[in-house]
Amino acid sequence: MRNTTLLRTPSVMWFLIALSLFTLGTVVMAEMGxxxxxxxxxxxxxxxxxxxAVAMDVVWGYCGILSLGHMAFFGIGGYAVGMWLMYARTEGIVERSLANGALPPTEGEIRDAIATQIFGVVGSSEFPPIWAFAHSLPLQLLAVVLVPGLLALVFGWLAFRSRVTGVYxxxxxxxxxxxLSLWLFQNDSGLRGNNGLSGLQNIPGFERVPQSTxxxxxxxxxxxxxxxxxxLFARVVSGKMGSAIRAIRDDEARVRFFGYRVEHYKLFVFTLTAVVAGIAGALYYPQAGIVNPAELAPIASIYLAVWVAIGGRGRLYGAVIGAAFVSLLSSWFTGGGAPPVDLGFYTVQWTDWWLVLLGLSFVAVTLFFPQGIGGLFDRFGRGR
Structure with a gap:
């Protein structure tokens, strides 16, 4: 019988077991209050x-492409699903308000009222062309996959065929x-400029369902x-495909000398990880409630690289550890969970010093634990 990905890589099985137990435990405790x-x-x-972060680890830790733009794909996925959420929610509000009129409203009046409600904040009352399919959930979900994928495909094809590598x-x-971020900040971008898309936590058709559910x-x-x-990514980085992309990371020129189409491998990895990043963004922003251009700023992608480095790049579980560790720690420090430290001459407010602490942690990991937190698990496993 042919070995499956789970049998070839036991760490995948252990990860799925841990994730299942964590999910089940959280749901049970949430139901119990x-x-x-x-x-x-x-x-x-x-x-x-x-x-x-796992997608970033595949493209950087395994394929050697340090992408400082994957959070842009993440944000695009959020914008794509956010457009439908705003449209459908506003449509319900407008229909209820116009239903009290003497005459039933026409489709044109409803659409104009929706446009005024959504874009009045930027001084407009018309739908931009980019909102042509915002009324359709299936089409917007398709955009979650297609828009990041096509953008990554075009960008990657132009970059990789020109053999641009490394820091360039x-x-x-x-x-x-x-x-992309600067374009979205403009009011005439069609996505409400700096205001972004808000109220995404209110799912149309589920107004009576509590937020807890x-x-x-x-x-x-x-x-x-x-x-x-x-x-999916465990399968990509294992077997012949995994050997090829790791070889590209280690010595691209030699792999090309052996006759491999390096550009095809890099383009496949870059596009696939962009699509997964878009899907992650589509799930993230309805929980966050708002998406704006600041979410696509280059600093967000730099944070993503820091998470992967701290967790240990080249290890899928390392990316998960790094993202979870830094994200939860950030929520604790910036959300007021960490008490201020009184030094007598100065009081340390962690909301102001969290980024400094994160930067120092990144430097410390780079100098003393170059394999990240995941490397410590590997070392413990070898010791066992």
Whole structure:
């Protein structure tokens, strides 16, 4: 019988078991009232960040492409599903308000009223062309996959066929992210500029369902997405495909000399990870409630690289550990959970010093634990 991915890599099985127990335990405690709704949302968002971190680990840790633009794909997925959420929710509000009129409203009047409600904040009352399919959930879900995938495909094809590598490729991905972020900040971008899309936690058709139930549904969906993504990428990085992309990471020129189409491998990995990042964003932002251009800023992709480095790049579970560890720690420090430290001459407020602490942690891991937290698990396993 042919070995499966689970049999070839026992770490995948152990990860799925741990994720299943964590998901089940969180749901049971949430139903018992031991875990708050806000905490369930935080954990659900953390699972989405773990998924995009795994994608980043595949493209950087395994294939050697330091992409500083994968959070742009993450944000695009959020915008795609957020457009339908805003449209459908506003449509319900408008229809209820116009139903009290003497005459039933026409479709044109309803659409104009929806446009005024959504874009009045930026001084407009018309739908931009980019919102042509916002009324259709299936089409917007398709956009979650297609838009990041096509953007990554075009960008990767232009970059890889020109054999741009190393720091120059990282700068190009960062420039792409910056250009996209600056465009979204403009009011005439069609996506409400700096205001972004808000109220995404209110799911149309489920207004009477409590947020506690909706948060559990999204939490479970995020866990399932992480499990499927983890198994998918474990399959990609194993076998002949995994050997090829690791060889490209270690010595691209030699792999090309052996006759491999390096550009095809890199383009496949870059596009696939972009699609998964878009799906993670589509699950993240309904739990966050808002998406704006700041989420696509280059600094967000730099944070993503830091998570992977701290967790241990080149290890899928390392990316999960790094993203979960830093994300939850960030929520604790910036959310007021960490008490201030009084030094007598100065009081340390962690909301102001968290980024400094994160930067120092990244430097310390780079200097003393270059294999990250995941490397410590590997060392313990070899010792055992």
């Amino acid at each position: 031991l875990v708050s709704t806000s905490m369930v949302k935080t954990l659900g968002k953390t699972l989405c960040l773990c998924l995009v 490729l990282s700068i190009l991905t960062q420039a792409m992210t910056l250009a 909706i948060s559990i549904v999204f939490f479970v969906a995020s866990a399932v997405a992480l499990a499927v993504g983890y198994v």
